[in-house]
Amino acid sequence: MKDQYNSNLRKKIKLTKPEELYQIKDEKGQIIDYEKAHGRSLFNHYRHNMTNYDEILDGIRQEQGYVSGKQEKEAVIGTAEKILEQYRNEHVKVIQDSQKKGTVLKMLLTKAKVSTTTALANLLDQWSDKIKEIGKLENSQRSLQIWNDTYRVQRELIKQLLIKEEVSSELVKQINEIYSTRSVNKAIEKGCNLFNLEKSEILKLVKSAIRYAKLSEEN
Numbered sequence: 001m002k003d004q005y006n007s008n009l010r011k012k013i014k015l016t017k018p019e020e021l022y023q024i025k026d027e028k029g030q031i032i033d034y035e036k037a038h039g040r041s042l043f044n045h046y047r048h049n050m051t052n053y054d055e056i057l058d059g060i061r062q063e064q065g066y067v068s069g070k071q072e073k074e075a076v077i078g079t080a081e082k083i084l085e086q087y088r089n090e091h092v093k094v095i096q097d098s099q100k101k102g103t104v105l106k107m108l109l110t111k112a113k114v115s116t117t118t119a120l121a122n123l124l125d126q127w128s129d130k131i132k133e134i135g136k137l138e139n140s141q142r143s144l145q146i147w148n149d150t151y152r153v154q155r156e157l158i159k160q161l162l163i164k165e166e167v168s169s170e171l172v173k174q175i176n177e178i179y180s181t182r183s184v185n186k187a188i189e190k191g192c193n194l195f196n197l198e199k200s201e202i203l204k205l206v207k208s209a210i211r212y213a214k215l216s217e218e219n
Contacts, residue, residue, distance in 0.1 A: 009056065009071060009074040009075055009078060010074055010075075010077060010078035010081065011078070012052075012056050012078070013051055013052065013053060013056060013075060013078030013079050013081070013082055014051060014052050014082065015050055015051055015082050015083075015086060016050065016051055016052050017049060017050050018050065018086055020045070020046075020049045020050045021046075021050065021086060021087075021090065022034050024037045024041065024042060024045045025045050025049060026041060026044075026045075027044065032045075043080070043083075046079065046083045047076070047079040047083075050082075050083065050086075051079050051082055051083070053075055053076075053078075053079045056075055057071075057072065057075055105117070105120075108120055155179050158175070159172075159175075159176070162175065174194055177190060177194075178190055178191070178194070187206075188203065188206065191206070
């Protein structure tokens with residue numbers, strides 16, 4: 001039985017809580033600053049909190065009533081191997097991530113035609129501002145499209161209302177002519193002709209409706 005424990009002891013050591021790699025605790029369970037922890041504190045934490053080290057030794061005690069120095073040494077070696085493997089895996093992951101980030105950074109520097117990360121950061125800030133402006137323009141354009149749809153629906157409803165109310169064909173024609181204009185200035189000109197008014201008088205009527213158009217200065 002003793003020989004069996006000695007031969008398989010290292011293989012029995014397993015990582016049970018790899019997430020404890022950077023959460024260092026002392027024998028009282030208090031958190032220790034990872035950067036300030038000394039080697040013994042680190043190893044004691046790892047073997048007692050990250051692996052099944054204690055469980056394996058407890059099993060040996062139950063089987064044979066004690067743990068020999070050789071068995072404890074084998075358990076310690078097995079624990080160290082598992083911890084070193086975990087550290088290696090973590091470091092490989094960090095190196096691979098760093099290489100990927102380095103490749104991406106190099107590609108961005110090349111694409112942006114800049115040579116330093118500071119210049120790239122400044123350029124990305126500029127792009128970010130431009131993207132925000134584009135977003136605002138898209139929202140404005142979307143609002144304008146919705147307004148245009150609303151206007152067209154209202155126009156068709158008014159046309160149907162005129163027909164339903166049996167408004168004279170001449171009046172319907174004049175209203176359609178107003179709707180057919182393609183600019184504010186053309187609409188104002190049409191209003192002057194229809195109502196036989198001066199442009200200044202028409203402007204008084206429609207001034208509150210004009211928000212963005214640049215009006216012609218001609219009378």
